[in-house]
Each structure stands twice: as structure tokens, then as C-alpha cells.
Amino acid sequence: MTDRALVVVRAGALTTVQDEGRPGHAQLGVPRSGALDAPTAALANRLVGNPPGAAVLETTVNGCTLRPRSTVTVAVAGAPCPVTVDGRPAAWGAAVRVPAGALLDVGTVVCGVRGYVAVSGGVAVEPVLGSRSTDLLSGLGPPPLTDGTVLPLGTPGAVPARVDVAPQPAPPAELVLRVSLGPRDDWFTREALDTFTSRTYRVSPASNRIGLRTEGPALERARPGELPSEGMVLGAVQVPPDGRPVVFLADHPTTGGYPVIAVVSTRDLPIAAQAASGTPVRFVAVRRH
Amino acid sequence: MRALPVGDDALLVEVTSGEEAQALHADLLRRRAEGTLSVREIVPAARTVLLDGLTDRSRLAAELTATEALAAPPRAREVVEIPVRYDGPDLADVAAHWGVTEREAARIHAGTEFSVAFCGFAPGFGYLTGLPRRYDVPRRATPRTSVPAGSVALAGPYTGVYPRSSPGGWQLIGRTDTVLWDQARVPAALLSPGTRVRFVPVSGS
Numbered sequence: 001m002t003d004r005a006l007v008v009v010r011a012g013a014l015t016t017v018q019d020e021g022r023p024g025h026a027q028l029g030v031p032r033s034g035a036l037d038a039p040t041a042a043l044a045n046r047l048v049g050n051p052p053g054a055a056v057l058e059t060t061v062n063g064c065t066l067r068p069r070s071t072v073t074v075a076v077a078g079a080p081c082p083v084t085v086d087g088r089p090a091a092w093g094a095a096v097r098v099p100a101g102a103l104l105d106v107g108t109v110v111c112g113v114r115g116y117v118a119v120s121g122g123v124a125v126e127p128v129l130g131s132r133s134t135d136l137l138s139g140l141g142p143p144p145l146t147d148g149t150v151l152p153l154g155t156p157g158a159v160p161a162r163v164d165v166a167p168q169p170a171p172p173a174e175l176v177l178r179v180s181l182g183p184r185d186d187w188f189t190r191e192a193l194d195t196f197t198s199r200t201y202r203v204s205p206a207s208n209r210i211g212l213r214t215e216g217p218a219l220e221r222a223r224p225g226e227l228p229s230e231g232m233v234l235g236a237v238q239v240p241p242d243g244r245p246v247v248f249l250a251d252h253p254t255t256g257g258y259p260v261i262a263v264v265s266t267r268d269l270p271i272a273a274q275a276a277s278g279t280p281v282r283f284v285a286v287r288r289h
Numbered sequence: 290m291r292a293l294p295v296g297d298d299a300l301l302v303e304v305t306s307g308e309e310a311q312a313l314h315a316d317l318l319r320r321r322a323e324g325t326l327s328v329r330e331i332v333p334a335a336r337t338v339l340l341d342g343l344t345d346r347s348r349l350a351a352e353l354t355a356t357e358a359l360a361a362p363p364r365a366r367e368v369v370e371i372p373v374r375y376d377g378p379d380l381a382d383v384a385a386h387w388g389v390t391e392r393e394a395a396r397i398h399a400g401t402e403f404s405v406a407f408c409g410f411a412p413g414f415g416y417l418t419g420l421p422r423r424y425d426v427p428r429r430a431t432p433r434t435s436v437p438a439g440s441v442a443l444a445g446p447y448t449g450v451y452p453r454s455s456p457g458g459w460q461l462i463g464r465t466d467t468v469l470w471d472q473a474r475v476p477a478a479l480l481s482p483g484t485r486v487r488f489v490p491v492s493g494s
Contacts, residue, residue, distance in 0.1 A: 026330040026341070028478045029408040128472050138412050139453075140472065183293035183301045229409060229416075231332030231339025233299045255334050255409030263296030 003069040006119060008149040009103065010065035015145040016134035016209075017123050018116075019055040025129055026254040032234065033135040034250050036209060036273035037114055040078045043166055044118035047075035047095045049157055054122030055132040057145070059115040063106030064145065066117070071100045072153065073120040079112025079171055079274055093168060112171030112274040121154040136209050137251040171274040175203065175281045177247070177264045179237060184227065184259035188239070192219040196245065196261060197285045204244075205277035210253075211238075211246040212272050214281055218243025219261065229255040235264035237283070245283070247272060292350040299341040302353055306336070307406050307418055307446075308361065313338050314407075314482055315362030333407040333482050335416070364404075368485045371450065373399070373441050375490055377461035379429070383443060386426050395490055397424070398462065403448060403486040408478070413452035413470030415480035422446060432458030439465045441488065448488075450480075463488075 008015075018041060021034020035041035035058055042052040057064065063081055068074075073095050076083050083090045084105045090096045098104045106115055125132050125142045134141040145151075185193060201216035219239050232238070236248040238258045247264055249272070262283065264272070275281070290313070291303040304310050314333035317340065320326035326349070329342025343349060375395035384394035403419035428444045433456065436442070440451045442459035449459060452469035465488075469479050480486065 023329055023342075025412075026332045026339075027408060027482055028412055029410060029414050030412045129477065140412060180294070180296060183295050228335030228337075229407070230301065230334040230337040231330075231341070233296050233339070233341050235296055253409065254332060255407070260295070263299075266297060 004121060004153040004155070005069045006072075006123070006151045006153055007067040007069065008064065008145045008147060008151065009067050011145040011147050011149065012059050012062050012064035012106075014060040015064045016058050016136070017055050017125055017142050017145075017151070018058045018133045019131055020053045021133050021250060022129045022131035022140070026231065029138070029254050030129060030140065031135050031137050031251050031254060033131065033133040033141065035116065035133075036250055037078055037116065037270040039270050040168065041116045041118070043168065044075045044077040044116040045122070047077070047093075047166065048073045048118045048120045050118055050120065050122050051157070054118065054154070055125065056119075057117040057123065059106060059117065061113060062108045063115055064117070065103060065105045067101065067103050068098055068119070068153070069100060070153075072098050073156075074098050074104060075118045076106050076115055077118075077166070077168060078115040079109035081109045081115055082107035093166060111276070113276050114273050119153055120156040124152045124154040135251050137253060169271060171276070172271055172279060175272060175275040175279050177268045177272060177281065177283050178286045179262035179264050179283050180287075181262045181285055182260075185261050187221055187223055187259040188261055189220045189222045192221070193261075195219060197283055201245065201281040201283075203275045203277050203279045203281055207277065209249055209251040211248050212275070213246050214244050216244060216281075219245065221259070226257045227259055229257050232256045232260070233263060235266055235269055236260045237262045237264060249273065290353055290356060292353045294346065294350070295339070295341075298343050298346055299339060300343060300346055300350055302338045302340065304336060304338075309359065310334065310336055310338055311404070311406060311483065312359040312362050316359050334409070335407065362483065365483055365485050368402070368487050369479060370487050370489050371441075371465050371467045372491045373463040373465050373488045374492070375399070375463040377440065377442070377463045379442075379460035380462045383426055383460050383462055387424055394462070398448070399488050399490045403488075405480045405482050405484040405486065406447070407482050408480065410449075411452055411455060411470075413478045413480065414449055415482075415484070415486075417448040417480075417486055418446055420446065420448065426460050428458040429460060432456055436461065437464070439467070439469075441465055
């Protein structure tokens with residue numbers, strides 16, 4: 001009997017298990033969670049022959065080191081980085097065979113932030129509310145990986161991994177986020193709305209899976225006070241009292257009381273997950289369709 | 290009611306009271322159960338209901354803005370009882386705010402039937418309403434860095450029970466051993482919007 005498991009030798013700065021998340025429970029205060037760069041997680045799965053919803057590892061900047069106990073196929077995608085198997089260079093963005101007991105190292109990113117490591121069979125930790133995702137806001141799902149964690153793996157599908165190298169978008173030199181204004185744009189001055197949609201912000205190092213925080217000109221409110229708590233969507237641009245916009249990502253709270261000036265198009269959120277701190281950010285208002 | 294578009298496919302429906310928000314939420318759940326509303330999330334809150342992942346936003350927005358006042362939703366039959374030791378560190382402050390003794394404050398709270406207006410803050414945390422507005426209390430001036438799980442607390446018009454230990458600025462009036470959130474249980478959340486709740490005083494140990 002083969003031991004289908006993955007030993008985490010080096011967990012890296014922040015490595016979590018992620019799948020497509022657990023949408024549909026927001027009314028209970030449960031965030032959706034899931035891979036921040038979802039199309040890339042799905043791509044990595046496809047490269048190893050997994051269904052798109054299989055659980056993968058999401059790494060942050062400095063990768064991780066893994067030792068599978070049985071021979072597996074892996075694919076590393078997302079932020080470009082060196083990949084080695086037992087010290088020998090291996091392909092990034094393609095299926096790689098890792099023999100039982102060999103050491104897979106996912107190195108520090110060349111650019112971008114988050115890497116996705118898919119393993120044939122998928123990471124098979126116990127699901128919570130239908131998802132294996134780690135939710136850093138509410139603590140649902142498996143905790144972030146630590147050195148020595150052993151992760152169970154699922155049974156690989158009958159479909160063998162397709163050997164191809166997939167093109168991937170490069171991490172952004174400048175992040176352009178298309179937004180539709182509202183629902184609370186009327187809580188801001190006209191000048192603030194102009195500033196928001198014309199000036200350049202930068203990605204703050206305080207960004208995380210909950211929100212992409214920004215540094216830049218503060219947005220002035222046209223009315224004081226707080227809103228009674230209201231439901232929040234993925235991509236909501238909330239403006240806390242310091243006036244700097246925060247873009248809500250997958251682990252965002254389900255309700256909040258700071259006004260939402262605009263909402264980022266969900267098409268632009270995967271690339272936002274790859275914007276390193278200091279990256280210039282522009283919010284471009286688009287008309288609602 | 291006012292329906293504000295949010296992002297690509299969400300709608301924030303704004304009403305004028307918590308009761309109206311609960312009635313709207315119940316009506317939207319009914320429509321979804323009937324199959325006449327296709328939506329991923331329905332999130333009630335203090336004065337709004339958010340509909341996220343709508344397939345036909347503009348039609349629903351038009352329908353809702355034309356809607357007259359909704360009847361109050363039928364009340365849930367079951368009442369969840371939560372045993373509480375009324376010995377919280379802020380009970381004296383709350384009693385002083387209400388102008389009553391601590392014993393009387395506990396009696397008022399335990400004599401009230403609550404319902405879950407909405408959830409948020411943490412999985413399983415419900416915002417319970419039921420106390421008359423004259424019993425609103427402010428949040429603590431300085432939030433605590435750690436509030437123990439099971440703390441029964443007040444803020445504004447709401448009562449809540451902390452499902453797990455977390456920072457918090459609510460006034461702590463008591464403590465329960467009831468498990469608010471258990472992911473091994475189905476359903477994981479003891480409280481969901483619309484649940485009726487009574488707090489039953491028990492003597493401290």
C-alpha cells in the first residue's frame with residue numbers, strides 16, 4: 001500500500017491549502033475563502049490531471065519545500081520561481097514527476113506574490129462546509145502549514161496528466177483595477193471620487209488574503225459617522241477612517257460598517273493577488289453594463 | 290425600499306428598519322425556495338439585505354423598488370434556549386446605564402425574547418434584537434484584546450454570544466457553555482437569521 005501523503009519540510013512565509021472556497025454561507029458570517037488567484041490554481045490542477053476544484057497549496061513569496069511519500073505529479077504555477085527536485089532544476093508551469101521520497105523545492109518568486117502547487121490527487125484534508133480552504137479571517141479549514149505538517153493526498157484521477165506548458169499572465173508592473181462606483185460613493189466628496197479614480201496608489205505591505213491595502217491620498221468623506229453593518233462582496237473597496245482604500249479579497253468579512261466607494265470587477269482580482277507591495281495601483285471607473 | 294447595484298452582479302437593498310430587513314430577508318428566502326430567484330448569497334444586515342451572484346439583477350431591482358411594505362415574516366416555531374450565568378465584568382456598567390440593579394438587569398435580559406436579525410463578525414455570531422431601544426448601550430471605550438468564548442454581550446441594540454475567543458468591544462454581561470459554532474455539527478451554526486432565542490439564567494459555579 002502506498003502512503004499517499006506530503007511531508008512539509010519547509011512551510012515558507014505563509015502556505016495554505018486552498019480550493020474554490022465555501023461560498024453560500026455568508027449569512028452565517030462565513031467568508032468565501034478559496035485561492036486568491038483562482039484561474040491559476042485551476043490551471044495547476046489541470047496540468048496534473050486534477051479536477052479544477054481539487055485543493056492545492058497557495059504559497060507566499062518564498063515558496064515551500066515538500067517531500068511526497070509516494071511518487072506524484074506536481075505543477076507549480078502563479079508567480080514565477082525556480083523549482084528543483086532533489087536539487088536538480090525542474091520545470092515551472094508544467095507537470096513534473098516527483099519520485100517517492102524526493103525533495104521538491106519551490107523557491108522564492110522572481111516577481112509576483114503567490115505560487116500554486118498542485119499535486120496529483122489533490123490535498124485531501126477534511127473539508128469544512130464543503131471546502132478544504134484555509135480561511136485566515138475566521139480560522140475555518142486547516143491552519144497555515146508549519147514545518148513537519150503531513151498532508152494526506154487524494155487518489156489521482158484516471159486521466160493522466162497532460163504534458164504541456166501553459167502560458168500565464170505576468171505579474172503586474174502596474175495594477176489597473178476596473179471598478180464600478182457605489183454602493184456608497186455618495187458618502188464621499190466629489191474631490192475624493194476624482195482622487196480615487198485618477199491618482200495612483202501603491203500596494204501596502206500590510207495586504208493579506210483578507211484585503212489588498214493601499215497607500216496614497218486619503219479619501220475625504222462627505223458625511224461623518226458609520227453605516228449600520230451591511231453585507232460585503234468580493235472586490236468591495238472599503239474606505240476605513242484613515243481614508244486609504246482596501247480591496248476585499250477571498251477571506252473578507254461578510255459584513256462591515258465602513259462605506260464601500262466602489263467594487264473591483266472580479267475579472268481583475270486574480271491579478272491583484274500577484275501585485276507585490278509597492279506596485280502602483282490605479283482604479284478606473286467603468287460604466288455598469 | 291431602495292436597490293443599489295453593487296459590482297458586477299450584486300444588489301444591496303436598503304430598507305428603513307431592522308424589522309423590514311428581516312421581512313425582506315424572509316421574502317427573498319421564500320422566492321429562492323420557490324425557484325423564482327437565482328442568487329448565490331442572501332446576506333441580511335442591520336438595514337439592508339445583500340443579494341450576491343444574481344442572474345437577473347435589473348429585473349429584481351425593478352421588482353423590489355415597486356414593492357409595497359412587506360408583511361412581518363411568520364415567526365420560527367422553535368425557541369433556542371441559552372443558559373447564562375449573569376456574572377460578566379460589565380454587568381454593573383450595563384445595570385448603571387439602565388438605571389437598575391445588576392439583578393434587575395439580568396432579569397430584564399432573561400425576560401426578553403430575542404430573534405437573530407443577522408450574522409457576521411465571526412462564523413456563528415448572531416446579532417440578536419428584542420430589547421426595547423431604551424436599553425441600548427454603547428460599546429466599551431477600549432475594546433478588550435481577548436473576550437472568552439461563550440461571553441454574552443451587549444452593544445447598541447444588539448445582544449451577541451462570542452462563538453470563540455476573540456478581541457471585542459461589547460459589554461460582557463454573562464457567560465454560557467452553549468456551543469454556538471461546531472463545524473462537526475449539522476448545521477454548524479446554532480443561530481441563523483430569524484432564529485428565536487431566550488436566555489435562561491443559571492446560578493454561577
